[in-house]
Amino acid sequence: xxxxQMDLVHIKADFPILNREIxxxxxxxxxxxxxxxxxxxxVLREMDDFNTNSYANIHRGIHTLAEEATQKYELARNKVSVxxxxxxPKQVIFTRNTTESINLVVQSWGRKNLSSGDxxxxxxxxxxxxxxxxQMLAEEKGFRLEFIPVMENGLLDLDVYLDLINLxxxxxxxxxxxxxxxxxxxxxxxxxxxxxxxxxxIVDGAQSVPHLPVNVQELDADFLAFSxxxxxxPSGIGILYAKKELLxxxxxFLGGGDMIKRVELTSFxxxxxxxxxxxxxxxxTEAIGLGAAMDYLNxxxxxxxxxHEQAIVSYALERLVxxxxxxxxxxEAAKKGAVVSFSMASAHPHDISQILDNQGIAIRAGHxxxxxxxxxLKLPASARASFYLYNSKEEVDQLADSLYSVLDIFGI
Amino acid sequence: MAIIMEDLYxxxxxxRYKNPQYKGKLEPNDITFDDDNPLCGDxxxxxxxxxxxxxxxxxxxxxxxxxxxxxxxxxxxESIQGKHLNEVKSLTKEDILxxxxxxxxxMRLKCALLSLKVLKAGVYGIGQASDDLxx
Numbered sequence: 001x002x003x004x005q006m007d008l009v010h011i012k013a014d015f016p017i018l019n020r021e022i023x024x025x026x027x028x029x030x031x032x033x034x035x036x037x038x039x040x041x042x043v044l045r046e047m048d049d050f051n052t053n054s055y056a057n058i059h060r061g062i063h064t065l066a067e068e069a070t071q072k073y074e075l076a077r078n079k080v081s082v083x084x085x086x087x088x089p090k091q092v093i094f095t096r097n098t099t100e101s102i103n104l105v106v107q108s109w110g111r112k113n114l115s116s117g118d119x120x121x122x123x124x125x126x127x128x129x130x131x132x133x134x135q136m137l138a139e140e141k142g143f144r145l146e147f148i149p150v151m152e153n154g155l156l157d158l159d160v161y162l163d164l165i166n167l168x169x170x171x172x173x174x175x176x177x178x179x180x181x182x183x184x185x186x187x188x189x190x191x192x193x194x195x196x197x198x199x200x201x202i203v204d205g206a207q208s209v210p211h212l213p214v215n216v217q218e219l220d221a222d223f224l225a226f227s228x229x230x231x232x233x234p235s236g237i238g239i240l241y242a243k244k245e246l247l248x249x250x251x252x253f254l255g256g257g258d259m260i261k262r263v264e265l266t267s268f269x270x271x272x273x274x275x276x277x278x279x280x281x282x283x284x285t286e287a288i289g290l291g292a293a294m295d296y297l298n299x300x301x302x303x304x305x306x307x308h309e310q311a312i313v314s315y316a317l318e319r320l321v322x323x324x325x326x327x328x329x330x331x332e333a334a335k336k337g338a339v340v341s342f343s344m345a346s347a348h349p350h351d352i353s354q355i356l357d358n359q360g361i362a363i364r365a366g367h368x369x370x371x372x373x374x375x376x377l378k379l380p381a382s383a384r385a386s387f388y389l390y391n392s393k394e395e396v397d398q399l400a401d402s403l404y405s406v407l408d409i410f411g412i
Numbered sequence: 413m414a415i416i417m418e419d420l421y422x423x424x425x426x427x428r429y430k431n432p433q434y435k436g437k438l439e440p441n442d443i444t445f446d447d448d449n450p451l452c453g454d455x456x457x458x459x460x461x462x463x464x465x466x467x468x469x470x471x472x473x474x475x476x477x478x479x480x481x482x483x484x485x486x487x488x489x490e491s492i493q494g495k496h497l498n499e500v501k502s503l504t505k506e507d508i509l510x511x512x513x514x515x516x517x518x519m520r521l522k523c524a525l526l527s528l529k530v531l532k533a534g535v536y537g538i539g540q541a542s543d544d545l546x547x
Contacts, residue, residue: 346430350454350478350523351421358417367453380453380476409421410479411430 006300006308012390014040014296026360029395034179034207034339034386035364036229039293043232046292047285058284059258059275073284076291077274083294084224085215086241093240093247093277094287098206099129101225101240102173104277105202106133108250109223110171116142119169121199123148123156123185124376125178128369130204134173148174150376154181154331161193169199176208180370180384181330182313182339184208187219195220200246206230211309211337211388213302216241228286233293237286240277247273254279297389305389309338312387312396316340319400324412326403329377338387341368344403346410349383355409359402419514421479428483434490435482436472445534446475449526454481456530458489466497478523480516485527487511492531500535503528505546 012018015038022028030038050072056065058073074089081089095101114120120134124147138145146164149157156174165172172194177184187208191201200222208214209224210231216224223242229235242250252259252270256279262269270276297305314333317340320326325345330336344352349365356363364384367374374382385399438444438459446457454477461470471492473485491511492500508528509516516524525546532545 348476348478348482350480350520354420354520355417371453374453380455409417409426 006304006389008390008392011300012392014042015390016041016044018390022357022360029359029361029398031385031387031391031395031399032362032364033210033230033388033391034368034384036235037210037232037388038390039232039234039289040296042296043234043289043292047234047289050285050288055285057281069284072288072291073282076287076294079291079294080239083298084209084239084241085217087217088244090273091241091244091247093242093274094282095225095238095240095277096236096283097229097238098127098204098225098227099133099238101223101238102130102202102204103133104240104253105223105225105242106137108253108277109200109246110134110137111141112249112251114141114143114170118143119146119164119167120144121146121148121161121164121169121172121194123174124150125156125181125183125370125373126173126175127179127204127206128371129206130173130175130202131372143170150181150183150373154178154183154329155335156183156185156190158186158189161190165193165197165199168197169194171202172199173202173204175204175206176214177205177211177337177339178330178370178373179207179339180341180368180373180382182336182341183331184212184335184337187221191220191222207337207339210297212306222246228290228293231290231293232296233290234283234286236283237290239290244273247277250277252276252279256280258282300389308389309387310334312391312393313338313340315393316385316387316396316399319396320403323400323403324407329379329382338391339384340386341382341384343379343382344406344410346412347406349381351410352383352403352406355406356399356402359398359405361399361402363399420520422513425479425483425512425514428486429479432473432482432486434472434486435474437474438470438472443534443537445530447526447530447533449477449481449522454478454523454526456481456485456527458485458527458531458534460534462497468492468495468497468500473527477526480512480520481523481526484508484512484524488527488531497535501532503532508546 054068056069058070078089081092148161151157176187194201202223203221205224205226209226228237259279260268261271328342353365441459442462443460448455456475458473463469471489473489528546
């Protein structure tokens with residue numbers, strides 16, 4: 001069994017929060033990592049150590065603390081760069097989260113390059129973070145949005161994509177992995193088709209980068225956005241990777257300190273990349289924490305994590321489908337990441353989540369920031385269990401068992 | 413706040429959820445309003461028929477959502493049958509909790525109060541069901 005290559009007992013011991021109880025005698029089973037992951041002690045310690053011993057503002061300081069802080073912050077950038085196979089750390093911009101990264105692309109690249117009559121292609125399975133920023137600018141500029149449909153089987157309809165591509169889009173934005181369906185989209189193929197039509201590509205990697213080996217050069221992605229808090233790092237730190245020529249040609253996003261080379265009363269000269277896009281004091285401790293998270297994930301191996309999650313999700317689909325009244329959304333296990341969204345015939349997702357919480361199981365209920373996708377699925381909401389490197393098959397069993405207790409209350 | 417499952421899913425809640433007494437639409441009606449809980453996508457519509465003295469002669473709700481939102485809507489609609497609109501306007505969060513006989517966490521409170529927000533927004537004739545209406 002592939003997943004036995006991971007030492008789950010030791011991994012779980014690394015995450016102090018996973019060893020607490022929800023109430024006396026009821027240990028936590030955390031199945032909400034698609035919303036945010038938990039942090040291992042290695043990350044917590046690194047952040048604590050930095051705050052305790054080296055904290056200062058970065059760049060331009062000459063004193064020892066400022067130098068240590070700058071060095072650690074830039075080392076974290078370097079770790080991110082290596083983690084995603086970026087040609088240079090200069091192409092790694094620290095933001096607050098995936099949402100801010102996408103807003104940066106839309107407001108900087110989009111504002112400069114898109115105008116009335118232009119077309120941007122997105123998909124029906126996008127998180128609101130890859131919809132609303134485009135809608136906001138489209139309303140102002142008058143460009144059009146078209147969407148690659150989601151088929152019954154949870155996959156994107158690439159035939160329609162090929163039709164849309166003939167309309168000569170300027171940009172194609174898509175999620176690498178759906179946060180609802182778990183669908184892993186064929187990013188390389190989508191990007192290649194976009195490039196042949198002369199469009200740039202924006203990949204929402206919020207769900208993929210934490211769970212799969214992702215290499216920006218192999219994908220040939222123009223932009224890749226993701227968040228630290230979904231990959232064992234802290235919240236408040238996100239990443240935008242982009243191709244160098246794009247970053248160099250783009251105007252700054254936010255204005256202020258650190259993003260300038262020179263300022264006069266009525267004008268400024270923007271700084272070099274990546275600093276051009278990092279206005280103001282960034283989340284210094286969080287960036288360093290993210291660097292530690294990358295070290296942690298590397299110490300286990302992204303291939304192994306992906307294999308482990310593939311085994312867990314296959315097993316979860318098997319177990320959940322046995323429960324009467326349960327309907328599961330998204331493609332077969334081989335085409336998805338470790339996210340299982342489902343509904344039950346008799347109970348609303350809120351009630352499912354409440355009953356599971358009583359047994360220590362944390363799942364998410366709602367539309368998971370994907371209202372258009374839920375509309376397509378004809379669902380007001382769904383329940384979602386999502387898994388990470390620290391979850392086990394035993395926890396899947398407990399999830400399945402607890403769904404039977406929902407049936408005890410609500411019937412089938 | 414510790415929520416006790418047996419209390420939360422008492423028979424009356426599950427029964428009202430599965431077999432609501434006042435679910436449906438009134439056409440024609442004198443007052444109708446609907447809104448969503450953006451946090452979870454729950455949806456409630458309330459229809460009222462009012463006589464010339466301003467009393468509710470008939471009321472119904474429609475929509476979808478969790479057991480708490482649907483049961484509290486059903487109990488609320490039951491409680492306003494025959495009442496004057498002024499009485500409806502004065503209903504509060506406490507009235508809903510009394511109808512349910514429950515303590516609720518802040519998140520679940522939003523589920524329970526959706527129907528009252530929609531009802532009061534309709535009765536006041538304002539275009540939006542805001543939290544201020546149920547404070």
